[in-house]
Each structure stands twice: as C-alpha cells, then as structure tokens.
Amino acid sequence: xxxxxxxxxxxxxxxxxxxxxxxxxxxxxxxxxxxxxxxxxxxxxxxxxxxxxxxxxxxxxxxxxxxxxxxxxxxxxxxxxxxxxxxxxxxxxxxxxxxxxxxxxxxxxxxxxxxxxxxxxxxxxxxxxxxxxxxxxxx
Numbered sequence: 001x002x003x004x005x006x007x008x009x010x011x012x013x014x015x016x017x018x019x020x021x022x023x024x025x026x027x028x029x030x031x032x033x034x035x036x037x038x039x040x041x042x043x044x045x046x047x048x049x050x051x052x053x054x055x056x057x058x059x060x061x062x063x064x065x066x067x068x069x070x071x072x073x074x075x076x077x078x079x080x081x082x083x084x085x086x087x088x089x090x091x092x093x094x095x096x097x098x099x100x101x102x103x104x105x106x107x108x109x110x111x112x113x114x115x116x117x118x119x120x121x122x123x124x125x126x127x128x129x130x131x132x133x134x135x136x137x138x139x
Contacts, residue, residue, distance in 0.1 A: 009112070010024065021124065022099050025102070048094070085126060086126035103119075110134075
C-alpha cells in the first residue's frame with residue numbers, strides 16, 4: 001500500500017473580494033512548520049511567484065530556522081511576537097503580500113473547514129475567527 005499525499009488545505013479569496021484582515025486561510029497537517037511551509041510555498045508560486053519571506057508568531061509556532069530552501073530557492077522566516085498569533089505574512093519576490101489565517105493542525109475536521117471559509121469572508125483577529133468557527137474557545 002502506498003501513501004497518497006493528502007490535499008493541501010488552503011483557501012485564497014479572489015483578487016476582487018472585499019478587503020479584510022486575511023487573504024485566505026491555511027490548515028497545516030502538523031505543527032512542524034519547517035515540514036509544512038515548503039508545501040505551502042509551492043502552492044503559492046502561481047499567486048506570488050517565488051516566496052521571499054514568511055512572517056510568523058514564535059509564541060504560537062516556536063522558533064524556526066532563519067531560512068528554508070524550497071526547490072533550490074531560499075525563503076527567509078521571520079518571527080514577530082506582535083504578529084496575529086494564528087497568521088502568516090507571506091511576501092513574494094515582487095513584494096506582493098498575502099496574510100493567511102492559520103488553522104491549528106489539530107482542529108476538528110468540520111470546524112477547520114469552517115475556519116478556512118471564514119478566513120476569506122470574515123474580518124477580525126485570528127483568535128476571534130477561530131473561536132467563532134468552534135476551533136477553540138477564546139476568553
């Protein structure tokens with residue numbers, strides 16, 4: 001039996017959608033972003049071109065290496081404690097940027113899919129959107 005790759009859980013809103021905090025949502029399959037980010041970077045190439053840098057919150061995801069290499073191209077990883085905790089700021093070589101809501105990898109299937117949809121339609125902080133979708137409670 002061979003392991004088939006599972007589909008990428010990513011939603012990106014249309015370019016002509018109403019402006020909001022997030023440009024879409026991403027639901028990694030594990031909490032190890034050094035494993036998960038190359039998959040995301042490859043998926044974003046049609047939208048951003050090569051990815052130059054990714055900003056993340058180290059309080060949520062831990063400290064990551066300063067760079068990852070995806071298909072021979074370096075991507076800088078920058079930890080910002082003031083960044084919305086469940087978000088990534090992804091910048092392409094042309095300086096085009098996406099801000100993605102990140103659904104925690106252990107989210108329930110139903111709630112996780114709801115959060116991916118909400119990332120494209122709701123405005124607000126990541127914790128509020130995730131809580132409204134049932135991913136976790138926020139107090």
